Amino acid sequence: MRAQEIVGHNISxxxxxxxLTLEELAECCNLDHVQLRNVEQGNGSLVVDEFFLVAQxxxxxxxxxxxxx
Numbered sequence: 001m002r003a004q005e006i007v008g009h010n011i012s013x014x015x016x017x018x019x020l021t022l023e024e025l026a027e028c029c030n031l032d033h034v035q036l037r038n039v040e041q042g043n044g045s046l047v048v049d050e051f052f053l054v055a056q057x058x059x060x061x062x063x064x065x066x067x068x069x
Contacts, residue, residue, distance in 0.1 A: 003066075005042030007051075010065045012040040014058040028057045 038044030
């Protein structure tokens with residue numbers, strides 16, 4: 001699995017565990033839901049600030065999103 005796919009998968013798992021929809025997380029992070037969907041599918045990326053904000057909104061450590069929990 002590529003790094004983008006791992007990060008996207010981990011974001012998706014954490015988001016679902018928190019009971020958030022993709023649209024809700026995107027709105028909290030001021031991201032377009034299509035962009036976030038692409039990230040979760042491993043077909044997009046986030047800039048560093050966006051990545052850290054997503055981690056914060058998911059109550060996750062950034063390294064957990066990078067490596068998995």
